Amino acid sequence: MHDLLRDMGREIVRKESINHPGKRNRLWHHKDIYQVLKKNTGTEAIEGISLDMNKVNREIHMNSYAFSKMPKLRFLRFYGDKNKCMVSHLEGVPFAEVRHLEWPQCPLKTLNICAEKLVSLKMPCTKVEQLWDDVQNLVNLKEIDLHSSRSLRKLPDFSQAENFLRLDSCLSLTVTHSSIQYLNKLEVLSLHRRESLRSLPTSIHSKCLKELHFSGCSNLKNF
Structure with a gap:
């Protein structure tokens, strides 16, 4: 049926x-x-x-x-x-109304979009080096999956995002944004194989944290 x-x-x-x-x-x-x-x-x-x-x-x-x-x-x-969808950059103001954005192996180096209505962002294995530059109201964002995006160097402020953050194998990301410690509804934080990661915020104030993955973070010194 x-x-x-x-x-x-x-x-x-x-x-x-x-x-x-x-x-x-x-x-x-x-x-x-x-x-x-x-x-x-x-x-x-x-x-x-x-x-x-x-x-x-x-x-x-x-x-x-x-x-x-x-x-x-x-x-x-x-x-x-x-990935079969090839584009070097995007012009205009794309994705301003998008709630779900899924694009594995995305060829873009930057994703400078209006993300305030995003609920789910799934972009594993991409060439993205950084997401948006400005501080955005991400209160609707529930899930972020950027795992194996090996060129990712910079994270935006995620302080109002919720629930799920996955950054496995993002080998170029040496530090995480300080806003991670204020994700008070964060349930899963996965940083598996982040070999370049050296430090994390001194505390994570989540009352909902269920899973925390650090395996393979061989250079992590402070947490």
Whole structure:
């Protein structure tokens, strides 16, 4: 029954604009998404994109304005064994309404976005060196997963984020932001294989902490 309802819903969405997928509110078929991102034909109608990159036969080389025409985008999920979505940087103010952002092996070096409505950020194995520069109100952010992002050097202020922070194998990150100690709803802090990590804040004031992983942090001196 679930699959039948899903397929029925997708068919309704497809009929919104049969010949112009960029005018639909949700995109999930890899050929439609390829067309929209490659040719930059997205519109403000798009609210969700879910792309299985394993189904894409070739890389999608997007221009820097690929998301600039999608101001209502709330859900962006790229998933699969290998990143197929290539872009060197993003222009404009992308992702201002995004709640869920998932992009493993993301090629961007910076992710300078408006993150105040983000609930979940999943970007493992990326080339990101730093996230946003400014202090943002991250009260909605529940989950952060940047594990194996080996170029990550700088973290933003996470003082209002909650629940889950994963930074395993971020080998270039020598220190963590002091805001980690004020994550009073933090449940999981995973720093596995952070060989360059030398120190952490002197205390973590979380009443909800359930898991703390330090294995492989061979140079950690102070905690």
